[in-house]
Amino acid sequence: MPVTDITTDPEKLTMTLEAEFAAPVDRLWRAFTRPEQLQRFWGPPGWPATFTEFDFTAGGRARYEMTSPQGEASRGGWEFVRIDEPASFEVLDSFIGEDGQPLAEFPAMRMVFHFEATDSGSRLVNTTYFVSHEALQQTIDMGAIEGSRMAMDQLDAVLQDLRAYAQGKGTRTEILDDTHVRITRLIDGPRDLVWRAHHESELMKKWLLGPDGWIMTVAEPATEVGQHYRSMWEQEGKPETAFGFEGEALLIDSPWRAVTTEKMIGMEGPSTLNDLQLYEEDGATLLTLLIEYPDKETRDMILATGMTEGMEASYARLEETVLAAV
Structure with a gap:
């Protein structure tokens, strides 16, 4: 996990996050200053960010929106106060x-974002200054x-290059806390087709089968x-x-x-919440599934x-059948 420390200082009215990465400073700088990359991690799991405006100049502004699994929106705006590439930049948030x-x-x-080189890569120090206790x-x-920690840990x-990060x-499966699990899998194929494979009955029945010997008898997706x-499945x-x-x-x-x-048919009790996200890079798709359970026991x-x-087994079959046929 990249985050090494998060501290608050009631006297100085600050919150400081420190994190280290196995990447050079200029690469870390690009991740924070290019909206198409920033929005991949700025929102914590379950609240991904979308930047609708990004004028990275002193006096320029950025706007973003984070959306919950239920569709609730939390919006934020930055005014860029100072930019010292590639060492630091400062915003009013x-x-x-x-x-x-x-x-x-x-x-x-x-907020002040400071970037510095280390022997193994680079370090981020993000300090937020508040107006009152x-x-x-x-x-x-x-x-x-906790939200900041989970966001930076993405x-x-x-x-890294997506294939280098995930292929093979x-x-x-990562346990994030008592009720949240994150599942990731690199799918060697374009996002549009991966999306269709999750939402078209004919395609679902070709791969969404689990272990060998099972068949999918009912595939009625919600679009x-x-x-x-x-x-539904059966042996x-x-x-x-x-x-x-x-x-x-x-x-x-x-x-x-x-x-x-999601809940099992015929069973009583609360549902899980499944948040599927797909990101494509260089013809490959990173599938992320965030699952929220009602409790730790479940x-x-x-x-x-x-x-x-x-x-x-299902994802391997997706690559071998649906994607290989394209």
């Missing part, structure tokens, strides 16, 4: 409304410390917000083994993000079923 104007109930913060505490109460995937590593989906020749999942689409942003609820029970291995 504000929460903004739909009209782009700062929200009065959230005071603006001054109340503003500092408000930010802490909103989860800024940076390794940005700093298979399906990886619009509010639609319900239903998927070949053994209808008594049938099981399935159903849920509702909460957010659809083709071809890069789909958020759905998380552990589902992980113990061999879920990761079953997903890897």
Whole structure:
């Protein structure tokens, strides 16, 4: 994990994040100053950022929007105060409304990003200055410390070539906290086709099968917000083994993000929340699935079923069948 320390100082009214990366300073600088790269990690898991404006000049402005799995939006704006490439830059950071104007109930913060070389790569020191103790505490109460850590811990995937970062590593499962798990897999194919493979019945039945010997008998995807989906499987020749999942689409942003609820058909209890995101680079697609469980016990029970291995078998089949046919 890149983040090495996050500290708050009530006397100086600051919050300071330090992180180290196995990449040179100029590469780290580009990650923070090019919006197409910055938006890949600026929002924490489950709240990805989209920059709608980015004028990286002294006096220039940037605007971004982070969207929750339920479609809630949190908007922010930067005013670039000082730029000293590639060592540091400084911004005034504000929460903004739909009209782009700062929200009065959230005071603006001054943020300084400092980059320096290390023996193994580079170091980021990000210091945020608050106008009052109340503003500092408000930010802490909103989860800024853990959110910042989780956001910066996504940076390794940005700093490396996507294939070098993920190819050949298979399906990886990371436990983020008691109720959140992140699954990643590099799919050797274009994003549009990977998206279609998740949302077209004919394609789903070719690969979304889990271990060998299983077939998908029902594939009714949800392609619009509010639609319900239903998927069922069984072992070949053994209808008594049938099981399935159903849920509702909460957010659809083709071809890069789909958020759905999920629960086993016929079972009582709360649903999980599945947040699928696809990022393409050089003809390959990084699939990220963030799963939110109702509690730690449910998380552990589902992980113990061999879920990761079953997903890897399916993703390998996706590359061997659907993508290879293109």
